[in-house]
Amino acid sequence: MNMHYRDTGIPARKSPELEYGGLRPGRPSHHGPSHHMHRMPFGPERIDEHDESAGYRFRLWAPATKHVELCLVTPSGAKHYVPCAKSEGWHSCRVGEARAGDLYMFRLDGQLEVPDPASRFNPQDVHGPSLLVDPRQFGWEDGAWHGRPWHEAVIYELHVGTFTPEGRYDAAERRLAELARLGVTAIELMPLADFPGSRGWGYDGVLPFAPDAAYGSPDELKHFVQSAHRLGLMVLLDVVYNHFGPDGNYLQVYTPQFFTTEHATPWGGAIAFDGVASATVREFFIHNALYWLEEYRFDGLRLDAVQSIFDASPSHILEELSMWVRARAIHRQLHLVLEHVDNEASRLGVPQATGSYDAQWNDDFHHAAHVLLTGERDGYYADYADHPVRHLVRCLAEGFAYQGELSPFHGRPRGEPSAALPPTAFVNFLQNHDQVGNRAFGERLVTLAPPERLRAVVALQLLAPSPPLMFMGEEAGVTTPFLYFCDYQGELATAVREGRKREFAGFERFSTAGEGRHEIPDPCAEETFVASKLDWSARESEAGQQWLSFYRELLGLRHQFVVPRVPQIVAGACTTTMHGDEAFEIRWPCADGAALVLRANLSDTPVTFDRLEVAPFASLGPDADELRQFAPCSVRAYVVPSGRAGT
Structure with a gap:
């Protein structure tokens, strides 16, 4: 693969605890296990914090319901009902005999029985009873872990159910x-x-506080997070605050105040963040964010599709949520990331800044790279088809490709100016769950793109200063598809199947009515889920080992040469030089006078650059005798020392 390392003459900044490719592993606390519980008005709470025998208090916010009873479910299935008192929309009761491990539900007006919307665990799925969980029963032993700075992030996205054959946390x-x-x-x-x-x-969850039982217990999830911390790994969690799923969403029955009819999302009713009862609605989601960060010790959250979060309040819910997280992040480094199709650069800023977000998933980077690698121009890819390399260069240098320009696909201007933001504000990816799974057949880039060009673009992604994200398996070049799958039944399953077919009607391959659409995998079939399970044996093949070596070497060079320079990069000072339409230089000046430089030739013909009086620390492509010569699909990365950054 012709990835070469050269000595630049610049000492690499290495941690004295360099391990696992440059990571600082966490260590168990010498003070014994600690216990973490997030306190909130939602869900059960011990009557006496220090005495479980005193029982629990239960609360349900259901303003539209006249009478609520707590339903305790015995191991034999028998039910015992306790009436709740109502005050200002809240229904509450105390049960002295309640213990951790009990099952419970709420009965509404003597009829409908529903799980707790703030259930910490629902072992019998979303229609069954909730389990009374005492978070203090798990002893955390990662007390030395306080997180990692955002500029060190190399993100690996995975789906627990398909990452391994077992599909579980352990x-x-x-x-x-x-x-x-x-x-x-x-x-x-x-x-x-x-x-x-x-x-x-x-993304169709209905119990936001309950980790799905298909993957294991709450304690097994906590053990997963703790083990990651001991290896020096942050753990981030995707959360969905723009809608609830269509099956099991009982809130719409007894608490319609949660939803608004003034807005709609593509996936269900919009949340009423600015409605008449918005104070409690907002509190529900803010507590959910804090719950994952404090009780499970996640290191950050990625908020899904926030363009579908509608809020006309003086303080937008996104700003308020960030303020709460920053205020509670005492002695910890917590990170907040957005997915936002509208490219609102004004929501991004300095990591850890009050009210702001550390970064946004950079769809523009993906779309430009995808057009370059595959030639596809359907759907939103049409916006990048004119000059994909120039769009890619703008993403690397300035963050977004669309910073207020007219988007033909969206039919309106899209984005805000982003060039003044630091490169850490943009998470760049070539693949993720959406961009693989929302393809009809879930193909990965390794099956769609020429290998030499794919390696060149991977090198650009991993050696640029923005945090890179990889989707599970891409580091080994696996060809396992990642398909859209679900477990709906009846009419809802039929609607999802037909909707999936309609979704691709605008794509050239499926443009003729019925043609090709019958081949689209059934999202509700179990075999679609099974086909998406990662093929770990592919790592042992010759091709798999070559891809793993390629990624490992690139990431080693990133940690050694790029990451130490990122905090020094002067935001807004990046410059670009094009050599034709498909070759370029990008230069990131640093505060100490040095600079990070990437040069690449993505064209089909050789290109000659001006001489750069420093050797690259990484070089992909034929190793020309004259370092100014760049063969097709060549990439070189440099650290230019202070005093020579202008050469």
Whole structure:
């Protein structure tokens, strides 16, 4: 693969605890296990914090319901009902005999029985009873872990159910050391909030505080996070605050105040963050964010599709949520990331700044790279088809490709100016769950793109200063598809199947009515889920080992040469020079006078650059005798010392 390392003459800044490819592992606390519980007005709470025998207090916010009873479910299935008192929309009762491990529900007006919307665990799925969980029963032994700075992030996105054959936390945990050795510094889990059935992506969750039972118990999830910390890995979690899933969403029945009819999302009713009862609605989601960060010790959250979070309040819910997280992040480094199709650069800023977000998933980077690698121009890819390399260069240098320009696909101007932001504000990826799974057949880039060009673009992604994100398996070049799958039944399953076919009607391959659409995998079929399980044996093949070596070497160079320079980069000072339409230089000046430089030729013909009086620390492509010569699909990365950064 012709990836070469050269001595630049600049000492690399290495940690004295360099391990697992440049990561600082956490260590168990010498003060014994600690216990973490997030306190909130939602869900059960001990009557006496120090005495479990005193029982629990239960609360349900249901303003539209006249009478609520707590339903305790015995191991034999018998039910015991306790009436709740109502005050200002809240229904509450105290049960002295309640203990951790009990099952409970709420009965509404003597009829409908529903789980607790703030359930910490629902072992019998979203329609069953909630389990009374005492978070203090898990002893944390990662007390020395306080997180990692955001500029060190190398993110690995995974779906717990398909990451391993077992599809559980403990099986995923056994793979963490391998990812740490690769050079990964952050694991990002797709949503865990309890969703209907035994399989799904997680974006249709209906119990936001209950990790889905298909993957294991709450304590097993905590053990996963703790093990990651001991390996020096951050753990981030996807959360969905723009809608609830269509199956098991009982809130819309007894608490319609949660939803608004003034707005709509593509996936269900919009949340009423600015409605007449918005104070409690906002509190519900803010507590959910704090719950994952404090009770499970996640290191950060990625908020899904925030363009579908509608709020006309003086303080937008996104700003308020960030303010709360920053205020509670005492002695910890917590990170907040957005997915936002509208490219609102004004929500991004300095990491850890009050009210702001550390970064946003950079769809523009992906779309430009995808057009360059595959030639596809359907759908939103049309916006990047004119000059994909120029769009890619703008993403690397300035963050977004669309910073207020007219988007033909969206039919309106899209984005805000982003060039003044630091490169850490943009998470760049070539693949993720959406961009693989929202393809009809879930193909990965390794099956779609020429290998030489794919390696060149991977090198650009991993050697640029923005945090890179990889999707599970891409580091080994696996061809396992990642398909859209769910576990709906009846009419809802039929609607999802037909909707999936309609979704691709605008794509050239499926443009003729019926043609090709019958081949689209059934999202509700179990075999679709099974086909998406990662093929770990592919890592042992010759091609798999070559890809792993390629990624490992690139990430090693990133940690050694790029990461130490990132905090020094002067935001807004990046410059670019094009050599034709497909070759370029990008230069990131640093505060100490040095500079990071990337040069690449993505064209089909050789290109000659001006001489740069420093050797590259990484070089991909034929090793020309004259370092000014760049063969097709060549990439070189440099650290230019202070005093020579202008050469």
